[in-house]
Amino acid sequence: MNDLSNAPEGRRVLDVTIVMLDDGLSSTAVMPTEIFHSAGSLWNALHDEPAYPAFRVCTVSLQGATVRTPYGFGMIPAASVESIERSDIVIVPTSGLDLDLKLVENSALLPWLRRQHASGAYIVGVCMGAAYLAAAGLLDGRLATTHWAACGEMATRFPKVHWHPELFMTEDQRILCSGGVGASIDISLYLVEKFCGHDIAVQTAKALLLPMPRLMQSGYAVLPVSRAHDDPQIRAIEAWLQENFRKDVSIQQLAERVHMGARTFVRRFKSATGRLPAAYVQALRIEAAKTMLEHEDASVTVIAEAVGYLDLGFFRALFKRITGMTPGQYRAEFSPISVRGHAPPELHLIAGEALVGRC
Template identity: 50%
Template sequence: MIDVTVVLVNDGYASTAIAPLEVFSSAGVLLNAFAGETPRPQFRVQVASLDGQPVQSAHQLAVSPQTSISEIEKTDLIVVSAIGLDVDGALAAHRPLLDWLCHWNAHGAGVAAACAGVSFLAEAGLLDGRRATTHWALAQEFAQRYPKVDWHPEAFITEDAGVYCGGGVYGVIDLSLYLVEKFCGHDIALDCARSMLVEMPRVNQAGFAVLPLTSRHDDGAIRKAEEWLHAHFHEDVKLEGLAAQLGMSPRNFERRFKAATGMKARNYLQALRVAAARRMLEQGARSVQQVGSAVGYDDAAHFRTLFKRHTGLTPAAYRARFGREAERLPAGRS
């Protein structure tokens, strides 16, 4: 039996505690019950708060724990629920949690969090030099706040040396199922997903992101370059020519562009094109080749490769998931 501790935090998202509790408690149990078989629970779950007292969620829901973190005597896995957007306030209010997480991780317990709750792991130093993810909208802020972390905001889930991170609030379901699979195997995780009518864990969240293609900076020349790229990305862009227009050498242009935007100019151009292609696919464009040509890629195979690299999905799969057709209910449903 695997011991799991789900940690409640004040002013957080209750679903990021309740969903892991229900997923872990259902593993080996729910589908067995449906099939009339003997339940085989895989996890023993305890719910704790900092002091053992009920917490108030971000939406005024009171949630009561079973115990306090100091009373936990055994745990193999810890899942910390997600906080709201006041990261500084949450960290200050839950400062004792950081040492507690470090203690258990040093004693072999896995530690997991999703969305803004990942800040607890980062603040505790558990993510230094490790791969991590968070909600795509928080990625830039967290990268600045925690520069020692190897951030991968395109990923739904990261795992590095027993520390697990998930993307957005409802990405905690993906993270929980990933952990079921990690600790109990694929078959039990699949049975758990089937019984709860959810998909197996997704691995990439870039397709859900509204990519911020500009960042705050004071380099006026690079701002002009960004504006030019926004207007001409669908053309045959020569970055060397753009650098010349701005009176820079290609090498100096690349250096200044990355310093200002955090991206290489060619990657920025690719991101612009993929963002435009996503919008076209979302609006129901039928031909992937035409979409590629419209955003500057006449080579359809090259376009598919780049699109999948940025979004984690092929153009056709992206259209199926996010296009207008995807909004329609299956035949016979109402």
């Protein structure tokens, strides 16, 4: 953790330790390595300017041995975990889907993470790497996120953690999490901006042709509208709403369908589903809108009306609040090229040709 004499304004170069674990998606370790290594350097090199590296990156594995990947190649770290006494930032990537196996296999990592955090390090769990932070007790009582598809299992396994699957990133007392493989980019650029400022983060992103950090992953998720429960009357209402979510219906009307008073119905519905009835209907409508934006070229106004919203402004605001994107941004991200309508000319040409013999 020595200063570099040519660092601008006396900025200290920060030590980043990237943990590599067997059977994980390599990009969750490689992308942070490349981003931190590039910060303060790559943009400068592309513009023939002096480089001022902002971070010193070291890759490690538990024993310093080569790490295997699911697709047949190995990654050779620079050192072992225990050789790192103190780091400013620690990145923990994914390590395979079988958490029961992996948490045992990599259990030696947990006390090391606790020591690093106690020494002042920022500890980052990328995607399902958050499981190691939770298993180490670092996330108890704190905000966290992970891949949206894993959040249910994480919440069951680590109930003391405040999981937020709608978020790409969380930060709580030097503990950070990111959801999904691509969010390794978001969390790395976020930390570059946090420690080096917006200009360096933008330069790093531009040099690597990366987007600046996103905040929400709910636009990418296929989350269940309701959690599992055993209330047959509420299940009947859910089934009816899933067929009739476009209709405007009052709490009293819903309650009468299952012969309950309004207050009792609201209490039972929230207890069973985890949502108030209005929020449940909103979630159904937004999921329907997402599907239409992904597959149809209808205008946003038409889609809003089709899912039950005549007030376009309200629909846009609600859609962004729930997904983290405007309807237009969501369509640009997830619709087919034929719907987006802005494919490069060469792609239109290829799509129109018979590709016999090209493979």
